[in-house]
Amino acid sequence: MQNPLVRKLDRYIHLSETDRHCLAEAVSPVRMVAARTDIIHEGDDPRAVNVILDGWACRYRQFANGRRQIVALLLPGDPCDPHVFLLDVMDHAIGAITPVALGQISGGALQTLTARSAGLDIAFHREALATAAVQREWTVSLGSRTGIERLAHLFCELHARLAAVGLADDTTCPMPITQNDLGDAMGQTSVHINRTLQELRGLGLITLRSRRLTIHDPAALARLGHFDPTYLHLTAEAGSAAARRA
Amino acid sequence: MQNPLVRKLDRYIHLSETDRHCLAEAVSPVRMVAARTDIIHEGDDPRAVNVILDGWACRYRQFANGRRQIVALLLPGDPCDPHVFLLDVMDHAIGAITPVALGQISGGALQTLTARSAGLDIAFHREALATAAVQREWTVSLGSRTGIERLAHLFCELHARLAAVGLADDTTCPMPITQNDLGDAMGQTSVHINRTLQELRGLGLITLRSRRLTIHDPAALARLGHFDPTYLHLTAEAGSAAARRA
DNA sequence: CGGGTGTTTGAGGGTTGTCAACTGTTGTGG
DNA sequence: CCACAACAGTTGACAACCCTCAAACACCCG
Known part of the structure; x- marks a missing residue:
């Protein structure tokens, strides 16, 4: 089975064989997370990118009254970073829905990748923009459907x-x-x-x-x-x- | 009145006097947009950042049945780019709520700014993360309040x-x-x-x-x-x- | 086989939408 | 300064959608 991140980025801009190979090489499998437990990266390299290799997860907010709002579903190939280490405080949590296999690209490897390949640079940028677009679409759904x-x-x-x-x-x-x-x-x-x-x-x-x-x-x-x-x-x-x- | 972008970024990370000065210099006033008209940048430099200097605007989706969903409110100091030029198609529109004064930082000036000042680099990054957090919070509001x-x-x-x-x-x-x-x-x-x-x-x-x-x-x-x-x-x-x- | 989790069903009530009309406010031109 | 138009805010009656509570049923796994 091909790396889902490679497959995903290849859909934002066509990647060369080399790009696909280098990207796959840069992703190192990290760990398994059990279903219904939180994915937390405290102390991780803030510039690293964690990726879901297998399973489903979600970003969510938990309220005192027991209600929970899931604000995004994370599927294989999706980066799952809260990016909260650049900011000081976590404003939401990330939890595994099914058992999840996580991979990671270190900050250094990522920088090398995007510096060497304009295609990968664009692909990562488009991924971020598409993620924001999905978030907006959820806002639309909850607001008017x-x-x-x-x-x-x-x-x-x-x-x-x-x-x-x-x-x-x-x-x-x-x-x-x-x-x-x-x-x-x-x-x-x-x-x-x-x-x-x-x-x-x-x-x-x-x-x-x-x-x-x-x-x-x-x-x-x-x-x-x-x-x-x-x-x-x-x-x-x-x-x-x-x-x-x- | 101080440049609202300067004031805003200064709230993400404390900027030096020099940073504030350079940033203010980099923002050139561009144009006025009348209330209830769309803000469109077709043909603009895709790496440029357009900023609201005065007035309110919104990101919105218009439906065939006449219903409209506003997915974000844009206030003075907020970047208002759809970023759609990196992507091929626009998935939403940006409209002025009141008369709006727009400013712009060219792609080159932006790159120079963030390369020369680590503070400004972090500030722009945090701004983007905070914007995403606001979008999530709207999702939470519409979903569970x-x-x-x-x-x-x-x-x-x-x-x-x-x-x-x-x-x-x-x-x-x-x-x-x-x-x-x-x-x-x-x-x-x-x-x-x-x-x-x-x-x-x-x-x-x-x-x-x-x-x-x-x-x-x-x-x-x-x-x-x-x-x-x-x-x-x-x-x-x-x-x-x-x-x-x- | 038993326990836990997930799904299904029913009854009743609260929140929000729809439609339609009316009132208030603002800005403009005579 | 007033008349008027255009827009924004307000109100009422009724219906649709969705929630709450509670219980029963189905499925999966040890």
């Missing part, structure tokens, strides 16, 4: 992001997340999530079983969720096996 | 951000935004915003009149909105007149 639209949009986004790192095929992708977590992400209760899922199933748009999502009618689901993949800023799959077959 | 909590939180945030650039005193700040715009930002209708404002007034927490907000009980307002200024990552006012008086 109904429950069913939010879920439809989320499923479209996750499918597209997973497909970008080779973890989804045309109609299915992993979805190892509980209805409770979905509620914490969409700003709703798990009870309402459950009813909305039933509605989506009733419309024949999806099935969600055994931690796996199947999208029966991608176009209809995208229409329902007002999903326009533009904001993900992904280019055509250039370095992938699929593209090479073509 | 009630109407009255959202407004209370927003007023606390705006007061703090305006105070950071010297545009607010202890209890009042400008608030040149309609209830319609507040609704577009908070994911609610102007009708509901109106009722929520009456509730805040009824509790004796604020008055909002003639485009000016007065906070009668800052501590109570912060408590109601679960406002914790940590996420703004502002340090104590180091270079300000108030600090120098002390």
Whole structure:
């Protein structure tokens, strides 16, 4: 299995064989994190980049009253740094949803990479911009989409992001997340999530079983969720096996 | 009146007199934008930074059904670049709420500044991280705060951000935004915003009149909105007149 | 097989949206 | 200085959406 960070960055700008090789070399596997535990890097090199190699995680805020708001879902290939070491205080936490395998690029290696390759420099920049765009899109979802639209949009986004790192095929992708977590992400209760899922199933748009999502009618689901993949800023799959077959 | 960008960055890390002077020199006033028109930079230097020198603006998404979601409010001192020129397509627009005065730092000048001064380099980095934190906080607000909590939180945030650039005193700040715009930002209708404002007034927490907000009980307002200024990552006012008086 | 976790269902209530009309404020031109 | 238009704020009635609480059911794993 190819390094998901390599696959991801290759979708922001086409990377040369050399770039892909150097990037993969720079990522060293670091550690496993158990599901439902926090990912913390206290004392880490603040310039290092930690990357999710396998599993799902989330950025979240926990409230005193027990409510939790997930503000971002982190998938394989996603950097998962809080960057709080440049700032003095942590304003949110990062937790593993499933067991997570973490990798790391040291600050020095990163600087070398981006200095030597303009392509990698641009790729990392675009990744940061795309991450910000995803955050804005979540703000849009929570602010102005109904429950069913939010879920439809989320499923479209996750499918597209997973497909970008080779973890989804045309109609299915992993979805190892509980209805409770979905509620914490969409700003709703798990009870309402459950009813909305039933509605989506009733419309024949999806099935969600055994931690796996199947999208029966991608176009209809995208229409329902007002999903326009533009904001993900992904280019055509250039370095992938699929593209090479073509 | 001091350059608001200088004041703002000085709140992320204390800047030397030289840094402040060089930064102010690097900002050239560019143009005025009328209220309720879009701020567009097509063809601009993608590495340049456009800054709001005066007035309020917002990032927003417009939907086909007429609904609009404001995803960020931009105040004096805030960079207002969509950064879309690194990416190919614009995923949102930036519009002036009031008449806006824009300034610009060219890409070359910016590079020179951050190369010569470690302080300015860190300041720009922290600004970007703080902006991302604000975006996350909006996601939190829309996802898990009630109407009255959202407004209370927003007023606390705006007061703090305006105070950071010297545009607010202890209890009042400008608030040149309609209830319609507040609704577009908070994911609610102007009708509901109106009722929520009456509730805040009824509790004796604020008055909002003639485009000016007065906070009668800052501590109570912060408590109601679960406002914790940590996420703004502002340090104590180091270079300000108030600090120098002390 | 049993316990824990996750999902599903029901009933009732609170928050917010929609629609429509009315009032107040501001700015402009006669 | 007034008349007027345009915009912003306010109010009421009703409906839709979503939450809360509580319980039952299904699944997974040791």
